[in-house]
Amino acid sequence: MSKLKISPNVLDDLCSRFLLNIPSQEKEDMIRLCFQIELAHWFYLDFFRAENNRLPDCRMKEFAKLVFETYPFLLNPSDVNVDKVLESWKEYKRSVPTYGAILMDSTLEYVLLVQGFWIKASWGFPKGKVNKDEQPEICAAREVLEETGYDITKSIKPNQFAEHLLNEQLSRLYFVRDVPLDTKFGPKTRGEIKNVQWFSVSDLPAHKKDQTPKQNLNIAANCFFMVIPFMKQLRRWIASQKSLEPEAPITKPKQILQPRPKGERKTQGKEKGRSSNQSPRSHYNGFGSPVKFSTSPSLSMAPKASNEKSFEDEQINSFKQGNNKALEDIYAIRTLNIKQENRNKPHQGGRGRGQYLHATNQGDGGLFVGKGKSLQAGSLPAAWVNFTFDRTSLERAIVNFHNRNKY
Known part of the structure; x- marks a missing residue:
């Protein structure tokens, strides 16, 4: 029995929006149904609770148990264990590829990170899970737009990215440079992203025991645990980009007098009628x-x-x-x-x-x-x-x- 108490009117509204009208094949697939319940949970936090502080705060597991208890007909079969359903959904979710982007300024010295509400003080790159039949580049642009408010659709280069495989889940981040430092970022989704901030690449840790962020930012290295797996590839890419940039022309001061060769001085001295x-x-x-x-x-x-x-x-x-x-x-x-x-x-x-x-x-x-x-x-x-x-x-x-x- 769930201890969470939410007004029946609120639950009916959420159920009619996200659960009742989905195709029957998705209702029979408990994994797909859990994704719809997750959407209902986000909507509850972003709108209902944002407008009424008296409504209780909750996590996805508590919210899903309340939905299944209130609408038992959603369970298939009816005697299925809800905890096992949610665990299977989490395992599947962890295997779904995620796509996003590493946004950098024109000097390649600063990188943009986001901080979520539910992961304590951890920072990471803007990214998210791909939808069914969605292309990786489209997913990356959509997730970055939702989490930062910045559109990278025209800036993505499909062959320039960093990848990391963790627990059979693929994460791919596309490199996007020349983002103005004075850009005003604003997440499009509510209750998901708490902060969006520029960080110097030199301040980010290369491994878990790196004390650089602690010394420079007073932030522990474990707060960047989602960033560390991509740092080697990021720094390698920055080095390759800088090697391709043309060297800045050396501006010579005007009217620099260069000494003449000895032979030339002698010749000119004779021409002008003075001793060499x-x-x-x-x-x-x-x-x-x-x-x-x-x-x-x-x-x-x-x-x-x-x-x-x-x-x-x-x-x-x-x-x-x-x-x-x-x-x-x-x-x-x-x-x-x-x-x-x-x-x-x-x-x-x-x-x-x-x-x-x-x-x-x-x-x-x-x-x-x-x-x-x-x-x-x-x-x-x-x-x-x-x-x-x-x-x-x-x-x-x-x-x-x-x-x-x-x-």
């Missing part, structure tokens, strides 16, 4: 730069410059007066004169506007060019054509030179 043994050096234009400017006969062409004044005096005076325009004019005129005088002569200052010039440490105001070559004050104007200081360093050099010659 000149090594690249940074020019020296610091605060104490000992640069000196020599006089030249063509300085008489500078604007407002008397014959008694030298080129350097004219520059210093213009600088003191803040007459930048005069400095520019002096430089322009001097440049034109030097270009005219040295049109057919190779430049002595190295290539690129004097970038390889730096001061000598001889105290004679010369400039060092390349290896062991110096431009003394007398030969400096020819190098001045291709030699450029920044304005601040030039001003400092002129002031320092003027102060040193005062004393």
Whole structure:
């Protein structure tokens, strides 16, 4: 005699929905009849009890015994043992293949797991038993949709799956990737799935004694006992997928200067009229730069410059007066004169506007060019054509030179 008490009106409603109108051949098959009673049990939990908390909670075994006691005509034969019928049904149910899917994000670092109401705190992949004459891929898509609310119909690849055989029951899970992490999941069935959550693959256990989930999630490994059988196949599949992905292109920074081969440097040096043994050096234009400017006969062409004044005096005076325009004019005129005088002569200052010039440490105001070559004050104007200081360093050099010659 069952101790469970459910209102007769509720039982009559459930019986009329799921038991009375089924084909007669299914009524005679006690295994098929138990599947219909299971549907009635789910409906009772999802609707009747959800709307009325006073109705008792129950498991499938208790509910089936109450149904057979209330409607004894369902038993075939009438004297059959209900416990034996339910045990036979459970054994058959365990042999029915289950199909589902392993849902992963685009990086293949996270996997989706579900937690049922009746299996304590255990987590597993969304899956379920196949219906009669139902194709495996269709069953997997249906079960995933029911348990997560996510449709994988167009994402299933029939030849990519993991399988496990336990107690003669086949479980097949299809690999589905590129599921957005921000997807809002919602089970379609009531009272079956309690939680749907992403887990890092690296946090899941590979075997029963694996302490990784305990250390990282504070969850015991036995809470993933339905996940463990598939972990080796899952990690193997992830590795194969990553090996097929093209390597990310290496983005090179713009304007990277690569050193030229020695032979090429020598050739280009000769073409540009400079010695091939000149090594690249940074020019020296610091605060104490000992640069000196020599006089030249063509300085008489500078604007407002008397014959008694030298080129350097004219520059210093213009600088003191803040007459930048005069400095520019002096430089322009001097440049034109030097270009005219040295049109057919190779430049002595190295290539690129004097970038390889730096001061000598001889105290004679010369400039060092390349290896062991110096431009003394007398030969400096020819190098001045291709030699450029920044304005601040030039001003400092002129002031320092003027102060040193005062004393």
